[in-house]
Amino acid sequence: MKKNELLKKILYINLTDKSYEIKHREDLFQKYIGGSGVAINLLNEECPEEIDAFDENNPIIFSIGNLTGIFPIASKTVSMFKSPLTKNLGESHAGGRSAIAMRMADIGAIVIKGKSDIPIYLAIYGNKVYFRDATTLWGMKSSEVVGKIIRENENFAGLRTIMRIGRAGEEKIPFASVITETYRHFGRLGLGAVFGSKNLKAIMIAGKHEIQIENSKKYKNLYDEIFNKATTSEMMKKYHDLGTPQNVIPLNELKALPTRNLQSSYFETAENISGENFAKHHLGRRLACAHCPVACIHIAALREPYTNEPYFYKTSMISYDYELIYSLGTMLGISKSNNVLKIIQSVEEVGIDGMSTGVILAWATEAYKKGIITDNQVDGVAFEWGEYAEYIKAIDKIINPPNKFYKDLSKGVYYASRKYGGNDYALSFGKNEMPGYHTGPAAYLGFMLGARHSHLDSGGYSIDQKILSNKSLTHEEIVDKLIEEESWRQILSSLVVCFFARKIYSEEVVSKCLGLLGCEDEIDKIKNLGIEIYKKKFDFKFREGFDFNNMEIPKRIVETRSPTMKFDKKFIQKALKYAEEKIKNNISKE
Amino acid sequence: MKLKVVDTNRCVGCQNCMFACSRRNGNAGLSNSSIGVKSDGGMENGFKVIVCRACKNPPCARACPTEALTPKEGGGVILDKAKCIGCRACQDACIIDAVFWDEVHSKPVICIQCGYCVDYCPHDILKLEK
Missing domain, CATH: 3.30.70 (Alpha-Beta Plaits)
Known part of the structure; x- marks a missing residue:
């Protein structure tokens, strides 16, 4: 009789001596499901205390979940590492084909340690690892070309993932990303720089494993229930039609769209760079992650003439999202969609996080205009709102710093502002540059309290929009809601379900899926597991020196009027105090 | 069909x-x-x-040395797994790569x-x- 197959194999790779082994860890995958739950346990096991992010013993961990390859939209890979940007918990999620490729290679998690003596890339076929010389790829101008070369060098087209870094990762820029399948990213917190510090240029993973299911009739029925919700209900409509850029106009109308370094929360030409406008003038193709019918990835076709010769054109296919339109558009005062795409393209080429980059450039512009940064320091870049070509020049200088100023800028907005001033308008939380939601106190508390300092940790902007636009809440009520949401999201990110599908994967559906696979399906126990994983993340954060009392609150967020509930620094401080007590003392007892 | x-x-x-x-x-x-x-x-x-384009005179069936693949009426082929020796001749014969491979059992996967x-x-x- 067939038995359900849960994940169990963890692939341990040592880059120093180019060796690998597979260990069976049924215990971890049975109890912690996969993804974030497994990764935080592995991080605790493998990451030495207070280690430097670029120390060769800083582990790179990838983990997928027990639903991956079995049910749709459970195709995210969770990465964990010590972040070179925040010097604390690094966690970043990406889709593409990464998770499915790992599942098809029959690998639940990968732990990479050590440092190669030469640039290498890893080719993982099933449970076999090949260490390939990547000397020729190192220093290559475009990350896209690196992907093309590996694509042609390796087998299993259509059944593989190719994760790679660009020049930013090689240069250990602490907000460098890892790009997978050209258009998806382990974007935030600098996984790309950790790759670079290990001389690791790329990882290709492929396989064709079969997953045994015990009760195929029940399985097919549950599959259809989820698939039908994903394709026919309204829940996913906004993601597949205009995609996340559909947020531009509503957030602008709400006066919640951070503009010119949040000097304003309304962009007068938002219409030009709205989801509607991108779709009308640029949308060239839509893509999906493997095993997700939604296709939220929107690709623009940008046609540019060569100025030195007529009848020559370059057509580039560039992925755009709300967060990029915010950070590389409104934050920099860019009014034309063409120009936003050009900045996105330069960010992709070198492989850096678009959100961090935009926030850093916005701070630099304001700091320059206020005179705390000199002409000498900017080295010929005329920082000015809307001047996209100047921003592209600045991005190049961040990757190849010509002087001390750009070297400081390349360490993130927190670092640069502590050196040059302008803390009040340096928009980072927990040293991570802010996402694009000036919706109210819940969004900001979400960035501050979130284990990753990400808007996706707890979706605070949604509390602002749905509740605080109509009534006020106390600081305790907001914090309670944020922690409850973030705890539940630990279950989703352990299942590696995309957060866009959070309404489809309700408590009931999650319980049914886990039950079908023979895992714990009692909802209270599942929720408690979410709390346990959340707490384990904070245990790691506290171990590495995270302290709520050190959380700096840039004045700008309370100066620029909140479109929902009014709040001040005191309100935030009270909320942080309450959250700290709750996380440290009560949460595990609830 | x-x-x-x-x-x-x-x-x-x-x-x-x-x-x-x-x-x-x-x-x-x-x-x-x-x-x-x-x-x-x-x-x-x-x-x-x-x-699979369900060819009328399928090259994959013609290439099979053991008659494990037999043409179907109306196009396409049927696989008799018991006769298949896993030689991959059918895969080589299909110029659009529509003969897929089951690595676990070393047999072709044929569209029905x-x-x-x-x-x-x-x-x-x-x-x-x-």
Whole structure:
């Protein structure tokens, strides 16, 4: 009789001596499901205390979940590492084909340690690892070309993932990303720089494993229930039609769209760079992650003439999202969609996080205009709102710093502002540059309290929009809601379900899926597991020196009027105090 | 009935058809899929969707040394697993790469033109035709 197959194999790779082994860890995958739950346990096991992010013993961990390859939209890979940007918990999620490729290679998690003596890339076929010389790829101008070369060098087209870094990762820029399948990213917190510090240029993973299911009739029925919700209900409509850029106009109308370094929360030409406008003038193709019918990835076709010769054109296919339109558009005062795409393209080429980059450039512009940064320091870049070509020049200088100023800028907005001033308008939380939601106190508390300092940790902007636009809440009520949401999201990110599908994967559906696979399906126990994983993340954060009392609150967020509930620094401080007590003392007892 | 690819330009590369084909036999994953979706030299160029064209005089059957593959009336082939020696001659004979391979059992995976995948293509790229 067939038995359900849960994940169990963890692939341990040592880059120093180019060796690998597979260990069976049924215990971890049975109890912690996969993804974030497994990764935080592995991080605790493998990451030495207070280690430097670029120390060769800083582990790179990838983990997928027990639903991956079995049910749709459970195709995210969770990465964990010590972040070179925040010097604390690094966690970043990406889709593409990464998770499915790992599942098809029959690998639940990968732990990479050590440092190669030469640039290498890893080719993982099933449970076999090949260490390939990547000397020729190192220093290559475009990350896209690196992907093309590996694509042609390796087998299993259509059944593989190719994760790679660009020049930013090689240069250990602490907000460098890892790009997978050209258009998806382990974007935030600098996984790309950790790759670079290990001389690791790329990882290709492929396989064709079969997953045994015990009760195929029940399985097919549950599959259809989820698939039908994903394709026919309204829940996913906004993601597949205009995609996340559909947020531009509503957030602008709400006066919640951070503009010119949040000097304003309304962009007068938002219409030009709205989801509607991108779709009308640029949308060239839509893509999906493997095993997700939604296709939220929107690709623009940008046609540019060569100025030195007529009848020559370059057509580039560039992925755009709300967060990029915010950070590389409104934050920099860019009014034309063409120009936003050009900045996105330069960010992709070198492989850096678009959100961090935009926030850093916005701070630099304001700091320059206020005179705390000199002409000498900017080295010929005329920082000015809307001047996209100047921003592209600045991005190049961040990757190849010509002087001390750009070297400081390349360490993130927190670092640069502590050196040059302008803390009040340096928009980072927990040293991570802010996402694009000036919706109210819940969004900001979400960035501050979130284990990753990400808007996706707890979706605070949604509390602002749905509740605080109509009534006020106390600081305790907001914090309670944020922690409850973030705890539940630990279950989703352990299942590696995309957060866009959070309404489809309700408590009931999650319980049914886990039950079908023979895992714990009692909802209270599942929720408690979410709390346990959340707490384990904070245990790691506290171990590495995270302290709520050190959380700096840039004045700008309370100066620029909140479109929902009014709040001040005191309100935030009270909320942080309450959250700290709750996380440290009560949460595990609830 | 014959499986047809209507318009690859609408393909988003989700591979739900491939998962459906494997799932038809009761298991999850991709090892038993007889449909292939892969990028056309990078996702920026879109996708190739590879399905068996159900040839009238199928080269795969002609290449089979053990008569494990026999032509079906109306096109396509039927696989007799017991006769198959896993030599891959059928795979070499198919110039569109529509003979897929089950690595676990070392046998070809042959499309039976059932159309199960069609219902799981969210963008109407596949259709079953008479």
